Amino acid sequence: MVVGGGLAGSEAAWALAERGVRVTLHEMRPLVRTPAHQTDGLAELVCSNSFKSSELVTPHGLLKAEMRRLGSIILQAADQARVPGGAALAVDRVAFSAAVQERVTAHPNITLVRGEVTALPSPGVVATGPLTSAALSEVIGARLGTRGLAFFDAIAPIVADESLDHTRLYRASRYGKGAGDDYLNAPLTAEQYNVMRQKGTEAPYSSPLNDLHEKGTFVCAACELPLFSSATKFDSGTGWPSFWAPIKKENVREEVDNSLSMTRTEVLCARCDAHSGHVFDDGPKPTGLRYCMNGVALRFVRKP
Numbered sequence: 001m002v003v004g005g006g007l008a009g010s011e012a013a014w015a016l017a018e019r020g021v022r023v024t025l026h027e028m029r030p031l032v033r034t035p036a037h038q039t040d041g042l043a044e045l046v047c048s049n050s051f052k053s054s055e056l057v058t059p060h061g062l063l064k065a066e067m068r069r070l071g072s073i074i075l076q077a078a079d080q081a082r083v084p085g086g087a088a089l090a091v092d093r094v095a096f097s098a099a100v101q102e103r104v105t106a107h108p109n110i111t112l113v114r115g116e117v118t119a120l121p122s123p124g125v126v127a128t129g130p131l132t133s134a135a136l137s138e139v140i141g142a143r144l145g146t147r148g149l150a151f152f153d154a155i156a157p158i159v160a161d162e163s164l165d166h167t168r169l170y171r172a173s174r175y176g177k178g179a180g181d182d183y184l185n186a187p188l189t190a191e192q193y194n195v196m197r198q199k200g201t202e203a204p205y206s207s208p209l210n211d212l213h214e215k216g217t218f219v220c221a222a223c224e225l226p227l228f229s230s231a232t233k234f235d236s237g238t239g240w241p242s243f244w245a246p247i248k249k250e251n252v253r254e255e256v257d258n259s260l261s262m263t264r265t266e267v268l269c270a271r272c273d274a275h276s277g278h279v280f281d282d283g284p285k286p287t288g289l290r291y292c293m294n295g296v297a298l299r300f301v302r303k304p
C-alpha cells in the first residue's frame with residue numbers, strides 16, 4: 001500500500017509495480033483537499049514548475065540522471081511535458097500531471113483508490129508530502145512520539161501573460177545558460193538599483209514625486225506593495241518625498257542603520273526588502289514622524 005498520489009507516491013507505486021509488486025495507491029483528493037493543490041490529478045505540482053538544473057555537475061542534475069536510469073516515471077513524464085527553461089528541466093504542470101496519471105493508472109499492478117487514509121499502513125509507504133492530512137499527521141506524530149511536525153512555505157503565484165506589461169520586461173536566458181531566451185526579466189533602472197538594492201540615496205529635488213500632491217497611493221517600485229498614501233504626504237522642505245506614516249505598519253520594515261557614522265532608522269519594503277529611505281522623529285502631527293523616501297523607490301498610482 002502506498003499512501004499519497006503526489007510525486008513521491010506515484011514514483012514509489014511505479015517502482016514497486018515495475019518490479020512485480022501489486023500496489024494499491026491511495027490518494028485523498030478530490031474527496032479531501034489540501035490547502036494548495038487545485039486539481040485531482042496525480043503528481044500535481046503546487047509551486048514552481050521547475051525541477052532545477054539538468055546539468056550533471058550539479059547534485060540535482062546527477063540525481064535526475066540516476067533516476068532516469070532507474071526508470072523513473074516522474075522523469076519520463078517530465079521529459080514528455082518539458083517546456084523551454086534554459087538549463088533547467090521545466091514542465092507544463094498540467095501535461096506533466098496528466099502523463100503521470102495516465103501511466104500509473106494504466107499499470108496492471110497498480111490500483112488507484114480515492115480517499116483519505118487515517119491509519120499507518122503495514123506494510124506500506126507513506127508519501128503524503130508536506131500537506132499530509134490532519135488525521136494522518138496526528139497518527140504519524142503519535143508513532144514518532146513528537147508533536148513538532150510542521151511545514152511552512154510560500155507559494156509562487158501563477159501569473160497570466162496578458163496581465164504583464166511587456167514594455168517593462170525583456171526576454172533572456174537565465175545566467176546566460178541554454179541557447180534560448182526563455183525567461184522574462186523585469187529590470188530596475190541603474191538609479192533604482194543603487195537605491196533599492198544598494199541602499200543609496202537619490203539627489204534631493206530630483207524626484208518628480210517630491211512635488212506631487214494628487215490623491216493616490218505610493219507603491220514599492222519593485223514589487224508594487226502599497227507603502228504610503230497621499231493622505232499622509234507633506235512638504236518637508238528636504239527635497240525628498242515625505243510622509244508622516246506608512247499606509248500600513250506591516251507593509252514597511254524598519255531597521256537600525258549605523259552607516260555614515262550616524263544612527264538612523266532605515267525603511268524597507270516588507271515584501272521585497274527594497275530599501276526605500278529612512279524615518280526620523282522630526283515630522284508633523286499626529287505621529288511626529290518623517291518618512292523620508294527616495295522617489296525612485298516608489299511608484300505613484302493615481303486614485304481613479
Ligand SMILES: Cc1cc2nc3c(=O)[nH]c(=O)nc-3n(C[C@H](O)[C@H](O)[C@H](O)COP(=O)(O)OP(=O)(O)OC[C@H]3O[C@@H](n4cnc5c(N)ncnc54)[C@H](O)[C@@H]3O)c2cc1C
Pocket residue numbers: 003004005006007008009026027028029034036037043044045046047048115116117118127128129130131132133136153154155156
Ligand atoms: C506551499 C508550497 C510551496 C512549495 N514550493 C515548492 C517549490 O517551489 N519547489 C519545489 O521543488 N517544491 C516545492 N514545494 C514542495 C512540493 O510540494 C514538493 O516538492 C513535492 O510536491 C513533494 O512531493 P510529495 O510527493 O512529497 O508530496 P505531494 O506532491 O504534495 O503529494 C502528497 C499527496 O498525498 C496526498 N495526501 C495527503 N494526506 C493524505 C492522506 N491522509 N490520505 C491520502 N492521501 C493523502 C495529497 O493529496 C497529495 O496528493 C512546495 C510545497 C508547498 C506546500
Ligand SMILES: [Zn+2]
Pocket residue numbers: 220221222223224225269270271272273274
Ligand atoms: Zn517591494
